[in-house]
Amino acid sequence: MIKIKSLSVYYQNNIALSNISTTLDDGDLVAIVGPNGAGKSTLLKSIMQQITIKSGSIDLGDLSLKNIAYLPQSSQIDHTFPITVTEFVSAGAWQRTSFWRVFSKHEQHLLKQALAKVDLEDMAGRQISQLSGGQFQRMLFARMLLQNAEILLLDEPFGGVDAQTTELLMRVVQECQQQGKTVIAVIHDLALVQRYFPTTLLVATNLIAAGKTADVLTQQYLLQAGYQHFAYCAVHNSFNNPATSIEKRAS
Structure with missing residues (x-):
């Protein structure tokens, strides 16, 4: 508690x-x-x-803080940053994989699963700047899910x-x-x-x-x-x- x-x-x-x-x-x-x-x-x-x-x-x-996932307000994130949806959501797993390691098949499965839960599979390769407000919010949820806090x-x-x-x-x-x-x-x-x-x-x-x-x-x-x-x-x-x-x- x-x-x-x-x-x-x-x-x-x-x-x-x-x-x-x-x-x-x-x-x-x-x-x-x-x-x-x-x-x-x-x-x-x-x-x-x-x-x-x-x-x-x-x-x-x-x-500890490692056990907490924080979903900030959408307005606090730079929507123009040149990164894809997959790359953005993948950041949710950094405590398990670090930023420099290639995703294992298991992590790739978890990533796809998180995108599927928020109905963003078809947007995986898009730049985040191309997302609507609702799609961007779903992407934030996918990253949070991947963190599994x-x-x-x-x-x-x-x-x-x-x-x-x-x-x-x-x-x-x-x-x-x-x-x-x-x-x-x-x-x-x-x-x-x-x-x-x-x-x-x-x-x-x-x-x-x-x-x-x-x-x-x-x-x-x-x-x-x-x-x-x-x-x-x-x-x-x-x-x-x-x-x-x-x-x-x-x-």
Whole structure:
């Protein structure tokens, strides 16, 4: 399990996370939700030790960073870099093969399997600059699958993709969780959270609530997080209404 105790993180002189304490159990499927600038991505980067912690601690137990696969936001990756889909996805296996070794038949099989799971076999030889937004996101998932880590950290994994691609990638996420992997994802769509994620962390610099999704996405906690509009949605169970999609909010 991941134990987070009294975690505080600052960007320059601005506080991003304040006194966060929670425990994420092995095999959990967890959504992190909250307003823009609430510290959701910061929490993932803190677990990955990509940013300096001001105070507190994150305990991975017997695991290390080698056991974690991190899927960043698509916008953080250079889409114009001259590399093929196969070459990009192959990087997921570097801890097993190093960058300089030729892939074994077994690794080649795993690579093809990862591409097949996200329906990208026909794109294997394409430059990543030629991919659509949804195809690029599927490629990120394929690289994550090839890494075969025990903990998966996903930062806005469904941002900018259509409903069909979201359903495909969500099936991949569910399969990973069924295999015993721990999946922690920053999600903006509360309807998606309500439908698929049994556990939710609601963050607004502080940890507002954590636990079963139905117990977290309530009017009380959403108001406390600054989600006035979605507090109304919680009462009327209308997260699934496109007009109230969290992607359309003005925060």
